Amino acid sequence: MGGNCIHMLNDQFRQTFVGGRVMMTPGVAAMADEDRRALIDRVRRFDEFTPDNDPYGEHDFGSIDLGGCRYFWKIEYYDPTLTCGSSNASDAAATQRVMTLIRADEY
Structure with a gap:
């Protein structure tokens, strides 16, 4: 399962x-x-994954140009208490996903 899951x-x-x-x-x-x-609508509809921007096939990062600015979104994996990284990102019960929307100049 791994990356596909x-x-x-x-x-x-x-x-x-x-x-x-x-x-x-x-x-x-x-x-x-x-x-x-x-x-937010563009993030939800994002489907421009390529081997260059998604080398591990996890669909965890994207870049969007909107109104003359570039924005990123990034999903990270934490344990259910949000105190450390998830031990298994393919296990939804063991992972709290956190997505951050970022203006590129803040990165």
Whole structure:
């Protein structure tokens, strides 16, 4: 299973925001509501994975250009208490997914 299971769990989380937490940097939080909604919609619909931007096939990172700015989204894997990394990202019960929306100049 491995990477394929991880990419399915990541896609499900990214598309629904269910099964983890979504965070944003101050630059994303400061966006106009309409622009932030457009960014979130683009993150949910993102499907531009290639061997260059997704070398492990986990669908855990993306880059989006919107309104003249570049944004990233990144999914990281933590244990259920959010105190350390997950021991098995392919096990949804053992993993709390955290996706961060980031303006590229904040990275």
